[in-house]
Amino acid sequence: MSLYTAQEYCARFYVTDWTIAQIGAAAPKIMPELPKIIEAFYEEMLKHPDFSQYFSSQQHIQRLEGLHKGYWTSFWQAAVDEAYITDRKRIGEVHARIGLPLDLYYDGVVLFNHLFKQLFERLGIASYELLSAYSQRQDLDVALVVDSYNAMTNEVLKAQNEALSTPVAQLWDDILMLPIVGIIDSKRAQDIMQTVLSKIGETQAKVFILDISGVAVVDTAVANHIIKISKAARLMGCHCIISGISPAVAQTVVELGVNTEEISTRGSMKDALSTAYELTGVKL
Structure with a gap:
């Protein structure tokens, strides 16, 4: 479901009746050229190895060319209504x-912009009005x-985070342990804290290991969540060890100015386990 109506989207990106009129006036000259524009687009983009890996066969490319033709046909001929908004979001x-x-999507947008502006020049219709209208309509499409x-x-x-939630x-x-995988946001961090503290209270554990080697991003919010979990565990008499600190994460934490003396x-997990065994007097 769209957050805005088609009319509200148009207002946000200054797509007015004037914009639509400029696009519509150029459409009869543009439409016969669409196959050439799309062919030139794929010829250029398929030189990009990162782009070409998404296309398995010539048949696949032909299907996508057809979809692109439909996209640009609606761009030049269709009104910006709810169906148009839904199609762009799809x-x-x-x-x-x-x-x-x-x-890669942005690369494609830039290439199409270049190809269409070349076409405007070739057809002798590269007016300020058409270029402005094209940019306004394209800005709307890209945003959608x-x-x-x-x-x-x-x-x-x-x-993925919900699926990767580990008890x-x-x-x-x-000794308790919780490996975290994926992204930590505020809600997930709160859920982790509640789960951890409940388990500490239930087992009266002396050491808790929180392994973050699988955490995708560590920013200020994530670092603060980790510190809060560590402090809360300590208040319950449980020593918290954070393991899985990679060089990149360590550098990030330092750059963020996190007080590492509090944790x-x-x-590695191996080092954390060794410390946990020493703290609890476990002999293997």
């Missing part, structure tokens, strides 16, 4: 599902695609 969702990076791309990506990450494991009588860290 494109962003498809890009997210196949894992097409946004930088990117917004839906990001929304789909966030949904996938959320689902706190009791390694020994007094106990180890570079």
Whole structure:
């Protein structure tokens, strides 16, 4: 469901009746040239190795060329209504599902812009009015695609994080461990803290190991969440050890100015376990 109506989207990107009129006036000259524009686009983009890997066969490319023809036909001929908005958002969702990076999408947008502006020059219609109208309409399309791309990506990450939620494991009588994989946001961090503290209270554990080797991103918020978990565990009489500190994460934490004196860290799970055994007097 769109956050805005078609009319509201148009207002945000200054797509007015004037914009539509300029696009519509140029359409009769543009439409016969679309096959050549699309052919030139694929000829150039397929030279890009990162782009070509998404296309398995010539038949696949021909199908995509047909989809692009439909896209640009609606761009030059269709009104910006709810169906138009839905179609553009669907494109962003498809890009997210196949894992097409946004930088490649932007490369494609830039190339199409270049090809169309060359066409305007060749046809003798490269007026300020047409260029402005084209840019306004294109800005709207790009925003719709990117917004839906990001929304789909966030949904996938959320689902992955929920699927990767790991219960706190009791390694020994007094030792607990929780490996974290994926992205940590505020809600997930709160859930982790509640789970950990509940388990500490239930088992009266003396040591808790939080392994973050599988955490994709460590920023200020994530670092603060980790410190809060460590402090809360300590208040319950449980020593918290953060393991899986990679060189990149260590550098990030230092650059963020996090007070590392408040947390106990180890570079690997093996080191964390050794420390846990020493603290609890476990002899193997």
